[in-house]
Amino acid sequence: xxxxxxxxxxxxxxxxxxxxxxxxxxxxxxxxxxxxxxxxxxxxxxxxxxxxxxxxxxxxxxxxxxxxxxxxxxxxxxxxxxxxxxxxxxxxxxxxxxxxxxxxxxxxxxxxxxxxxxxxxxxxxxxxxxxxxxxxxxxxxxxxxxxxxxxxxxxxxxxxxxxxxxxxxxxxxxxxxxxxxxxxxxxxxxxxxxxxxxxxxxxxxxxxxxxxxxxxxxxxxxxxxxxxxxxxxxxxxxxxxxxxxxxxxxxxxxxxxxxxxxxxxxxxxxxxxxxxxxxxxxxxxxxxxxxxxxxxxxxxxxxxxxxxxxxxxxxxxxxxxxxx
Numbered sequence: 224x225x226x227x228x229x230x231x232x233x234x235x236x237x238x239x240x241x242x243x244x245x246x247x248x249x250x251x252x253x254x255x256x257x258x259x260x261x262x263x264x265x266x267x268x269x270x271x272x273x274x275x276x277x278x279x280x281x282x283x284x285x286x287x288x289x290x291x292x293x294x295x296x297x298x299x300x301x302x303x304x305x306x307x308x309x310x311x312x313x314x315x316x317x318x319x320x321x322x323x324x325x326x327x328x329x330x331x332x333x334x335x336x337x338x339x340x341x342x343x344x345x346x347x348x349x350x351x352x353x354x355x356x357x358x359x360x361x362x363x364x365x366x367x368x369x370x371x372x373x374x375x376x377x378x379x380x381x382x383x384x385x386x387x388x389x390x391x392x393x394x395x396x397x398x399x400x401x402x403x404x405x406x407x408x409x410x411x412x413x414x415x416x417x418x419x420x421x422x423x424x425x426x427x428x429x430x431x432x433x434x435x436x437x438x439x440x441x442x443x444x445x446x447x448x449x450x451x452x453x454x455x456x457x458x459x460x461x462x463x464x465x466x467x468x469x470x471x472x473x474x475x476x477x478x479x480x481x482x483x484x485x486x487x488x489x490x491x492x493x494x495x496x497x498x499x500x501x502x503x504x505x506x507x508x509x510x511x512x513x514x515x516x517x518x519x520x521x522x523x524x525x526x527x528x529x530x531x532x533x534x535x536x537x538x539x540x541x542x543x544x545x546x547x
Contacts, residue, residue, distance in 0.1 A: 227259055227397065230292035232311070232334075233266045233282060234300050239274040241298035241328045244386035248394060249296075253409050259398055263288050267308055275301055289314045294324045294393065297331030298386065303352060304333050304359060312338045319376065326378040326393065328386035336360040340377050347372050349382030368478070387412065399538035400494040438462075438476055441469075442484075449489050449512045455481050489513055490526050497535040504531050 229249040231242060242264070250262030265284035266272050272282045289295055295318055300307070315338045319325055327335050332348035333356060335341050345364045348356050353367040366372065371380035371389040380389035387410075395403040441462045445453055458481060459469040473481045489511040496507045508519035523531050 226261070227293045228261045228263065228291060229294045229296060230263045230265055230284075230288045231296045231298055232289065232315075233264060233272050233280075233298070234307075235266070236273045236275045236277075236301050237280075238299035238301060238329065239276060239278075240383055241331075241386055242274075244328060244383070245296045245298050245390055247410060248387065248390035248406060249294075251409075253406070256402070256405055256409075263292075265289065267311055286310060286314045289318050289323075292318060292323050294326065296390075297325070297327045297334050299329045300331050300334050303330045304355060307334050307337050315340065322376075324376060324378070324393070326380070326389060328380050328389065329382045332356060332379045333359075335377060335379060336363060341379065344374055344377070345372050346379040347381050348379065351382075399498045400491055401498045401538075404495070438472055445485065446488055446492075449492055450510050451512065453485060453512065486522065487526075490522060493519060493523065493531065494527075494534065494538075497531055498538045498540075501539075507531070 229245070231245050233242065246262060246264075249260040252258045263284055264280075264282050265286060265288035266282045267286060269283055269285045270281070271279040273279050295315065311334075315325060315334070319338075319340055325335065325340060327348075329349045330352060332341070332346055333352075335346070336356065336359070341360070341363045343362060345366055346356070347353065347366050347369050350367050353365050356363065357365040369381070370385040371378060371392065373389075373392065378389060378393070380386050391403050391407055391412075394406060441458060444461060445458060455466050455470065459466045462469055464472075470481060473479060473484060477484060479487075492511040493507050493513070496502055496510065500507075502510075503516075504519060505516040508514060508516050511519075513519045513522060520530055523529070523534070527534065529537075
């Protein structure tokens with residue numbers, strides 16, 4: 224069922240982990256999942272391409288591969304901020320003009336910037352390099368505290384692990400939340416992180432608070448009872464802390480408030496039910512704790528720019544034909 228061609232564009236040297244982020248999401252064939260993507264690696268001059276560890280990868284495809292790509296991923300670029308070959312930039316611009324989706328991981332944002340694809344737009348990169356990106360390209364609104372920024376045609380993400388979040392986000396847009404979640408489970412990853420979450424948090428541990436006070440158990444508990452009335456107070460009571468302490472931990476560890484996190488989980492659960500069941504929207508709204516179809520529709524449109532009905536028509540599996 225391959226059809227969507229994803230091409231990773233490498234430089235010499237290339238960061239191996241960032242390439243692996245894209246390859247694992249788009250290139251691995253899982254035995255129990257349909258394979259919707261064809262994954263290709265290319266480079267400016269085909270041949271051995273060293274990675275930043277000193278090992279070489281034989282890349283047989285040149286820039287011609289970009290001309291038939293549906294999605295182009297730039298998985299980092301070393302040296303940081305180095306001048307990109309004119310032919311590479313021209314191919315990226317041409318791919319963008321014909322409608323290819325172009326995404327960067329980590330320092331790959333500098334390539335998008337040199338191609339002019341981020342002019343007048345918001346963008347991000349690894350937090351250590353955001354100041355450099357902003358200084359070199361003042362026409363870009365650089366954001367240092369997000370995981371990724373999606374403009375539809377151009378997407379930029381922060382360092383390393385955020386590249387996985389971005390790639391799964393693109394899969395979610397292409398084939399729905401359930402399919403992306405299955406890939407994440409195969410990769411042994413936690414539930415997806417929204418692009419607006421913080422890249423990192425510099426945290427001072429208050430006196431008397433353990434450094435390993437994680438939200439993981441509370442999050443699992445809350446996700447298992449989304450149909451219940453969950454409040455900041457009830458969640459704090461379950462965690463055995465004050466509401467103020469819990470709110471602070473959400474901000475420090477996730478970069479969002481408890482209310483924002485809870486709404487995101489409810490909407491994600493609604494997406495899965497819309498994809499996998501034929502339950503009425505009113506029933507789905509109750510099951511995910513959004514009380515009414517009207518509330519679900521309003522929240523859904525705000526978050527995803529579409530209605531639950533339209534989303535279901537896009538991502539629900541086709542009906543199984545009944546044999547005569």
